[in-house]
Amino acid sequence: MTARLYIHPLTAVSGPQAVEGDAVRLAGGMVYAREFAVIVRRDGKTISREVVTPSGIDSALARLPDELGPEGERQWSGLRTAHPPMQLGSRTVRLDQPQVMGILNVTPDSFSDGGRFMDDPEEMRAHAAAMHEAGAAIIDIGGESTRPGAKAVWEGEEAQRVVPAIEHCVAMGAAVSIDTRRPAVMEAAVVAGAAIINDVSALRYDPRSLEFAAASGKPVVLMHASGNGEDLHAEPDYEAVAFDVFDFLKDARDRAVAGGIAQDRIVLDPGVGFGKSLADNLAVLNHLAMYHALGCPLLLGASRKRMIGALSNEVPAHRRTGGSLALAQLGMDAGVQLLRVHDVFETVQARNVWRGLRDAALTDFAGLVS
Structure with missing residues (x-):
C-alpha cells in the first residue's frame, strides 16, 4: 500500500x-x-x-x-495558505477570521426546530432576519433533513421549500448557501440567488451535481460522510478516523478540481456527526487543524449535534448551546474559517470576544525581552 x-x-x-x-x-x-x-x-x-x-x-x-x-x-x-475573501453576490466574506453561518431549515423533521420554519413563513422570515442582524455572514438554507433515519425528499418538493426562503434572505441583503445534494435543487437555488452550494455528499449523490457546480462558478462545500447513497450515515469502516477523513476530503477536493471547480472555490467540512461515533467525532475535532494542509478553507458544523447530548446527560437539542459554543471555540482555536450554527447571536458574541483576545495577544509585548 x-x-x-x-x-x-x-x-x-x-x-x-x-x-x-x-x-x-x-x-x-x-x-x-x-x-x-x-x-x-x-x-x-x-x-x-x-x-x-x-x-x-x-x-x-x-x-x-x-x-x-x-x-x-x-x-x-x-x-500557510491565506485564503482570499469570498465574493457572495453583493457581500464580501473575509476568511482571515472566523465567520458565522446561520442555519435555516425549512423541513418538517429538523432535529433542532421540528419544522417551525416550514410551517410558518412569518416565523421563518423573522428568524432569518434575526440571524442576519446578529451577524451571520451567511445563511445556510436546507429543505431536506440529513439526520439519521430521515426520509428522502423529492427534488421538486425540496426546491419548493427552499426557494421562497432564499429569495427572502437575498432580498434582505444576506449571503445565502443552499444545503442540498440534488442538482435540480442547486439550480433552482442559484437562480433564486444562492451564492454557495453546500453538498453533504461531496457531490457524490448525483453524477450531475459536479457538472452543475462547476458550470455555476459558485463556491462549493464538500463534506465527509461515511455513506454516499440515500444513507449518509452508512456503517463506516475506519482504520484511523481522523486520517481517513483527511484522505476522503483530499480525494473529494481532487475530484472536484478534475471536474472543473477551481481549488480556491472549494471549502471542506469534516462532517461531524455523519457516520461517526462519539469517539470518532472527538478524534476528528481534535485533528481539525490538520485539515488546513489540504489548502482549502474549512467549515465546522457541530452545532447542537448528538455528541453534545451524549456528553451532557442526553439533553435535548434546544439545550445544547453551551456545548455548541465550546465546539465553536475549538474550531476557532484550530483556525476554522466558517462555523455553521443554530445559535447565531451567542456564537457571534463568542467569536468577537475570541477575536479581541487574539488581537490583544498579537500586540501585547509585555514580558518579552526588549
Whole structure:
C-alpha cells in the first residue's frame, strides 16, 4: 500500500514574537502554530512521526521517502495558505477570521426546530432576519433533513421549500448557501440567488451535481460522510478516523478540481456527526487543524449535534448551546474559517470576544525581552 503523509499542527502560540518568529500563521487566519507532527502511515499503521517547529520543517520534509516529497511541500504550503475573501453576490466574506453561518431549515423533521420554519413563513422570515442582524455572514438554507433515519425528499418538493426562503434572505441583503445534494435543487437555488452550494455528499449523490457546480462558478462545500447513497450515515469502516477523513476530503477536493471547480472555490467540512461515533467525532475535532494542509478553507458544523447530548446527560437539542459554543471555540482555536450554527447571536458574541483576545495577544509585548 502506498505511504500517506499528514502534517498535523499540534500547538498554538499567541504570535510569532513570543517564540522568536518560529511559528506560522495558520491558513492566513488569527491562529499561529508552533509545533507540527509530520506523520507517515502505511497499511493502516503509523510508521514514522517527527515533531518539528517551522525552523526544522525543511529538514523533516527532506527525510521523507522520495515519493512523499512533493506531497509534503504541498501540505506545508496548504497550512500557510491565506485564503482570499469570498465574493457572495453583493457581500464580501473575509476568511482571515472566523465567520458565522446561520442555519435555516425549512423541513418538517429538523432535529433542532421540528419544522417551525416550514410551517410558518412569518416565523421563518423573522428568524432569518434575526440571524442576519446578529451577524451571520451567511445563511445556510436546507429543505431536506440529513439526520439519521430521515426520509428522502423529492427534488421538486425540496426546491419548493427552499426557494421562497432564499429569495427572502437575498432580498434582505444576506449571503445565502443552499444545503442540498440534488442538482435540480442547486439550480433552482442559484437562480433564486444562492451564492454557495453546500453538498453533504461531496457531490457524490448525483453524477450531475459536479457538472452543475462547476458550470455555476459558485463556491462549493464538500463534506465527509461515511455513506454516499440515500444513507449518509452508512456503517463506516475506519482504520484511523481522523486520517481517513483527511484522505476522503483530499480525494473529494481532487475530484472536484478534475471536474472543473477551481481549488480556491472549494471549502471542506469534516462532517461531524455523519457516520461517526462519539469517539470518532472527538478524534476528528481534535485533528481539525490538520485539515488546513489540504489548502482549502474549512467549515465546522457541530452545532447542537448528538455528541453534545451524549456528553451532557442526553439533553435535548434546544439545550445544547453551551456545548455548541465550546465546539465553536475549538474550531476557532484550530483556525476554522466558517462555523455553521443554530445559535447565531451567542456564537457571534463568542467569536468577537475570541477575536479581541487574539488581537490583544498579537500586540501585547509585555514580558518579552526588549
